[in-house]
Amino acid sequence: MKTFCGRANPTTGSMEWLEEGEDYDYHQEIARSRYADMLHDKDRNVKYYQGIRAAVSRVKERGEKAIVLDIGTGTGLLSMMAASAGADFCYAIEVFKPMANAAVKIVEKNGFSDRIKVINKHSTEVTVGPDEDMQCRANILVTELFDTELIGEGALPTYEHAHKHLVQEGCEAVPHRATVYVQLVESRRMWSWKKLFPVHVEAEDGEKILVPPSEMENCPGLPSVCDIQLNQMPSSDFSILSDVVKMFSVDFSKPVQSASTCYRVQLEPVKSGKAQIVLSWWDIDMDPSGMINCSMAPYWVKPTSALQWRDHWMQCVYFLPREEPVLQGEKLYLTACRDEYSVWYNLQKARADEEEHKADVCVESPVCRCRAHLLWNRPRFGQLNDQNRTQQYIQSLRRVLKTDSVCLCISDGSLLPVLAHYLGAKQVQYFVLFFRSLHFSLFLKANHLEDKIKIIEARPELLKPSHLEDKKISVLVGEPFFTTSLLPWHNLYFWYARTAVSTHLANNVTVLPQSASLHMMIVEFQDLWRIRSPCGTCEGFDVRTMDEMIKDSLNFRESKEAEPHPLWEYPCKSLSEPQEVLTFDFTKTVPQHCLSTEGSVKLLRKGKSHGAVLWMEYHLTADISVSTGLMQLSNEKGKCEWNPHCKQAVYFFSSVIESEILSDPTAVTYDIKFDTKTGEIAMDFKL
Ligand code: SAH
Numbered sequence: 001m002k003t004f005c006g007r008a009n010p011t012t013g014s015m016e017w018l019e020e021g022e023d024y025d026y027h028q029e030i031a032r033s034r035y036a037d038m039l040h041d042k043d044r045n046v047k048y049y050q051g052i053r054a055a056v057s058r059v060k061e062r063g064e065k066a067i068v069l070d071i072g073t074g075t076g077l078l079s080m081m082a083a084s085a086g087a088d089f090c091y092a093i094e095v096f097k098p099m100a101n102a103a104v105k106i107v108e109k110n111g112f113s114d115r116i117k118v119i120n121k122h123s124t125e126v127t128v129g130p131d132e133d134m135q136c137r138a139n140i141l142v143t144e145l146f147d148t149e150l151i152g153e154g155a156l157p158t159y160e161h162a163h164k165h166l167v168q169e170g171c172e173a174v175p176h177r178a179t180v181y182v183q184l185v186e187s188r189r190m191w192s193w194k195k196l197f198p199v200h201v202e203a204e205d206g207e208k209i210l211v212p213p214s215e216m217e218n219c220p221g222l223p224s225v226c227d228i229q230l231n232q233m234p235s236s237d238f239s240i241l242s243d244v245v246k247m248f249s250v251d252f253s254k255p256v257q258s259a260s261t262c263y264r265v266q267l268e269p270v271k272s273g274k275a276q277i278v279l280s281w282w283d284i285d286m287d288p289s290g291m292i293n294c295s296m297a298p299y300w301v302k303p304t305s306a307l308q309w310r311d312h313w314m315q316c317v318y319f320l321p322r323e324e325p326v327l328q329g330e331k332l333y334l335t336a337c338r339d340e341y342s343v344w345y346n347l348q349k350a351r352a353d354e355e356e357h358k359a360d361v362c363v364e365s366p367v368c369r370c371r372a373h374l375l376w377n378r379p380r381f382g383q384l385n386d387q388n389r390t391q392q393y394i395q396s397l398r399r400v401l402k403t404d405s406v407c408l409c410i411s412d413g414s415l416l417p418v419l420a421h422y423l424g425a426k427q428v429q430y431f432v433l434f435f436r437s438l439h440f441s442l443f444l445k446a447n448h449l450e451d452k453i454k455i456i457e458a459r460p461e462l463l464k465p466s467h468l469e470d471k472k473i474s475v476l477v478g479e480p481f482f483t484t485s486l487l488p489w490h491n492l493y494f495w496y497a498r499t500a501v502s503t504h505l506a507n508n509v510t511v512l513p514q515s516a517s518l519h520m521m522i523v524e525f526q527d528l529w530r531i532r533s534p535c536g537t538c539e540g541f542d543v544r545t546m547d548e549m550i551k552d553s554l555n556f557r558e559s560k561e562a563e564p565h566p567l568w569e570y571p572c573k574s575l576s577e578p579q580e581v582l583t584f585d586f587t588k589t590v591p592q593h594c595l596s597t598e599g600s601v602k603l604l605r606k607g608k609s610h611g612a613v614l615w616m617e618y619h620l621t622a623d624i625s626v627s628t629g630l631m632q633l634s635n636e637k638g639k640c641e642w643n644p645h646c647k648q649a650v651y652f653f654s655s656v657i658e659s660e661i662l663s664d665p666t667a668v669t670y671d672i673k674f675d676t677k678t679g680e681i682a683m684d685f686k687l
Contacts, residue, residue, distance in 0.1 A: 008484030010679030013493040015484060026098045031553035034312040035074060039535040039543060043308035047294045048144070048174065049081045049539055051286025055140050055172040056085040069093070069138035069166055071123045071145065071158055075546045076103035076116060077538060078142045083115045090115060091134050095122040098549070105545045124161045137166060141173045141252065148227035148314045149343060150178055150282045156258035157340055163255040173252035175284035180247045181297070182280045182334065186273040187238035192385035193378035194221050194319040199390060199415060201422045208422040210415065213370065213446035220321045220366035222373045223342055229569040230279065230298040230315035231307060238277070241269045241326060244301055247280070247336045260339040267332040275326045278318040278334070278345045309527040318345045321366065339365060370442065375413045375483060379566065383645035384415060389626060396620035397423050400475055400510045407475040410460065410497045412483045413440065417453050420477065460500035472506040478513070480618070486564055487649050488616040488628055489518060489674070489681050492584060496679065499589040511586045513618040518582040519629060520614045522668055523572040524607035528565065532652045562614060562683065564647035574638040575609055575659065576601045578630055581672050596673040603659040603666045605638050611652040612685060657687045
C-alpha cells in the first residue's frame, strides 16, 4: 500500500505530495514520537506505579478480583505495573498497530503474557462479553491519554465511552482526577506572539508608523494551543497579575462528559496591569486522597520542589481576546470554555447582573478572521515584533536603496516592502512578489499604500515583464522567510526564486541579503538528549524492544535527518566553537553542482557531545548580518543564547562521546552536503 505525504519542496517553496511506502508514515511517527520521552519521565512513572499499586490494593481489600483496563497502553508499561502489583487480568488497548505489536513483544519478554491481553483497537471499538475482546467490564481504569492541554488527545470522549461501555460503576481510576490551574499575567514578550505592534521607521521626511489593520487588531487568533517549556521563560519576561487559581477538575472515576462546557472563577488581581495572557498547566492525583500528585507547575509556583524535565507535557499559553487593563483588588471573572479537544479563555469585569452575565460568557472557540494568524505562526509574530531585528533590516535597506530603485521583495508576509517604501523616495516603485498574499492587501490599505506597493500574485518562474511594467529590478530583497520552511536552510528558497527571476534583474542589481551561511556547533544538551536516548529498563521493566523500534525508524532513511527544535526552550552548552561550514552567494544563481564541505571541529569543553546544532545567518550587507541561531555565547561555560523566534536544526549523534579537556582536544569530523537539486542538506559526523 502507498501513502501520500505532504512535504514542502525547498526549491519551489510549495507543498508537494510524495508517494511513500506504507512504512513511511509509521516510521516517521515512531522516530519523532514522545514514547522515549515518556519512558524517561521518572516522576510520571513512579507516581503511576504508586497509584496503580494503591488502586489494586483497594480492589483486593474489597475482596474483588482486580480487572484492569489500560487504554492507550503504548509499550504496555502501565499494564505491566498493574500485573506486578497483583492485578488478576489486564486488557491493554492500543490503536496504533506498530505500538500494539511492540507491546505484545514487551509483555511477553517481561513474562506477563498470561495476564495481559493486548488489543489492537481504538477503545471505542472494544467489545465486552463472553468470547468478545473483554470477558467482562473492568474495575480499574488506567490511562495516560493527556497532552499539555490535558484534553487535546481526546481523553474526554475516550473516558466518556469507557464509563458507558467498558468499566463497572464505582471503578477505581488511575489517575483519579486532573485539575487545570491558571494564572493571569502581563507579558509583552508573549503578547507579541499574537499581536503585531506598530513599527516605527525613521525616514528622511520624518517618523513613519506602520500600523496593523483593524481586522487584525480585533482578531481572536487561532484556536490551537500554544504549548511551551514555560520553565525557560525568565521571570523578567512577564508580570504576574493573579494568584494561581484552580480552573476546573475532572474526576476520572465517575462518568465523564465530553460535551462543550464553560467554567468560571473569580479573580482579584494582586497587581494592576494589562491582562493579556492566561498561563495554564495541570496536575493529576493518582489516588483519591491526593497524596500521589504529578504536577506540571512551572518553577515559580513551587520553588522548593525539584522539577522533572519532560517534553510530552509542558505548559500552555492562552491569549485573551483583548488586552484588558485591570486594577489590583478589583473583581474579575475568568471563564474557561472547552469543547471535546481544546480550551480557550475570556476575562470579564464583575457586574451587578451576574446571572445574566454568566449566560453570555460561553463564546465560540477563537477563529482567525484576519487571516494573518493563518500565515504567520506565533514565532513569526514574535520575529516581526523584534525591534532589533527590524532595525537591522532598516539600516541595510537605507544603504542599498537609491531614489530611483525598483525593488522586488520575495518573502512570505514580509514587512520589508513597506519599510523599503518608507525609506526610499516617493517616486520609487516597489513590487512584492507574493504568491501567498492573503492578508497583505489589508495591510497596505490600513497604511494607505495600495498605490505605492504592488502585489504581484505570480510564482517567480511565471514573472513577466508586464508584471514589472517593463522595468528591471535594481534591488531584490528578502528576509528570507517562507511559511513552508521546516529546517533553517529551507529559506534558501529565496536563492531559487532569485534564480528564477534572473532575467528581470538589472545588470547592477543589489541583492539583500547578499549571501547566507550555514553554521554548526557541537553541543551538550541539558535535557533534550532524552527524547532520542534509549531507555533500557523502565521501573524494572525491559523496554528494549521499544528502543530498537525507535532506532530502526530513525535509520529508516539511509541518511539520518536533522530535526527542527526551538532551542531557546532547550538549554545546551557548546562544546566547540561555532563554525561556518557553507556559504550561499545570492548575487549568483544556484549552481548546478552540489555544495559540499568536509572538516573537523575540536571539542574545547568537557561534556557529552549529544549532537550538532545548525543554523543560518543572512548577510544583509557587507557588515550587517542577522542570525537565526546563535545570538550569544558566553565563553567560560559555553552557555548559548538562541534566536527566540526560530527553530534550529539538531542532528543527534547515534553515539555520545564524553570529552575531557585534554592538551590535544578530541575532534569531530563532518561531511555536509547541500544538494542543489533538492534543496536539502545531508550530513554525517564521526566522533
Ligand atoms: N500508556 C503508555 C503510553 C501512553 S501514550 C505509557 O504511559 O507509557 C498514549 C497511547 O495511547 C498512544 O500510543 C496512542 O496511540 C494510544 N491511544 C490514544 N487514545 C486511544 C484510544 N482511545 N484507544 C486506544 N489507544 C489509544
